[in-house]
Amino acid sequence: MSRFPDNEIISLVGKAPRFDLAESVGPSLRLAELIDMAFGNDADFSLDYATAVGNPELRQHIASENGVDADDVVVTVGGMHALFLIAFTLCQAGDEAVVVEPVFPLARNALTAVGAVTRALPLSFDTGYRIELDALRKLLSPKTKLVSLASPQNPSGVAIPAQTLREIVALLAEHAPDARLLIDETYREAAYGEDRAAPSAACLGAEVISVSSLSKCHGAAGLRIGWAITRDKALRKALVTAKFSTVISCSPVDEALALAVFRQRERIIGERRTLLAQNLQFVEQWAQRHRGYVDWVRPDAGALCCMRLKPAVFDAAAVERFYAALAKYSTRVAPGAWFGDDPQVFRLGFGLPTLTALAIGLECVSVALTEAVRPARAAAS
Structure with a gap:
């Protein structure tokens, strides 16, 4: 029936979780402005x-x-x-x-x-x-x-x-x-x-x-x-x-x-560029601290970047546990499958939240990373 294939990216225009790091936008303007x-x-x-x-x-x-x-x-x-x-x-x-x-x-x-x-x-x-x-x-x-x-x-x-x-x-x-x-x-x-x-x-x-x-x-x-x-x-x-x-x-x-x-335009874009630079620096520091779990490609512009769960650490089961843990903490990233990328890759959006909200959301991602690999490490020990 449908000429347009289904894709879970449609969830981005549905009800958002508390920490939405799947989005690719910055803060929305208000009509009063x-x-x-x-x-x-x-x-x-x-x-x-x-x-x-x-x-x-x-x-x-x-x-x-x-x-x-x-x-x-x-x-x-x-x-x-x-x-x-x-x-x-x-x-x-x-x-x-x-x-x-x-x-x-x-x-x-x-x-x-x-x-x-x-x-x-x-x-x-x-x-x-x-x-x-x-x-x-x-x-x-x-x-x-x-x-x-x-x-x-x-x-x-x-x-x-x-x-x-x-x-x-x-x-x-x-x-x-x-x-x-x-x-x-x-x-x-x-x-x-x-x-x-x-x-x-x-x-x-x-x-x-x-x-x-x-x-x-x-x-x-x-x-x-x-x-x-x-x-x-x-x-x-x-x-x-x-x-x-x-x-x-x-x-x-x-x-x-x-x-x-x-x-x-100058005010609107200027404010957003300042926010993006601040949030990108925070994401870069987060990725460096979690380099045992993730790799990332630094973006040239925009409110988004790609990160990859390290294949040597995350097998298919661990990837599933990662997304399940994120959902438990009302946090979302955009799975690479939405875009035709590898299962270990996800898109991280860093332009929408304030720096405080971004920090909390990334802390939820941190916890999800450790919970996802914990079963394998427990078995190894």
Whole structure:
């Protein structure tokens, strides 16, 4: 019946445990922070249809932050809507699309739902989730219509270097001339402290599509505002038509509130970068103290990272005991299986809680680690 496969990641939008270290977002904005700036004294806000392409002032803000023109931007109902519209527009049944694995499952689901044949480019914890160009080259063919990547990646937070992206563009031109390169840049601006955010991939050429949203870096997932950026006029027109044919337009209320977010962008993103840097340092210290139990890959940006239960310490039974212990302490991390990763890997989200809550949540993880391996150590003794 279902064209979208089930995945337990849907639990992230259900009831959360007390310490939710599975989330990939930072603190959410409050409506009161935006309402006056969005509407002022004009409470008589007209609830008409918005435009199919999106509010022109909002598109200009997005364009300015990505080094493109406002006409290159299509506003969507969250980043996921943009991913679906791109898949629906570019891929016919039987066309090939390349996705990395592990991957945010909904990005792959959008492709399989439209009948595309997905070819997985495996990324390894042991190599720091870095893309190997030779492996990508072997997956490309004249049937390839889309190569879907994320930078920084979800679940690892590892970014793709600009030089690697340019080399991928060249690979597509040579081996898959009809393909587009999609870069999900949802976490691009979630840099740490004074670190500079990577430049947008939107300027790499007409064959490159950038997707992002207000959900992760800006703390406004509930607004459901995302966007696709393409410098290909024909593709942009097709995406606008696809958007109109599926949702007509975004909510004008959401677009007005999104404008208020952009007007406070420096404060909002600055506060979150400070929090991310502080929490990342705490996670790094925690991982160092627990290096007998876990390995980790330090992320380049974003509110998430990948950790791995040491295979020499955690067999399949110990992995199950680890998750059972976490549930007992009302704590959650995101299992690697959600993303197609190894069973010992889990995604740790460190952007949502305060430092105090993060410390308590990680202490629960610490206890779960020791409880999970205790039966094996008791038997050995």
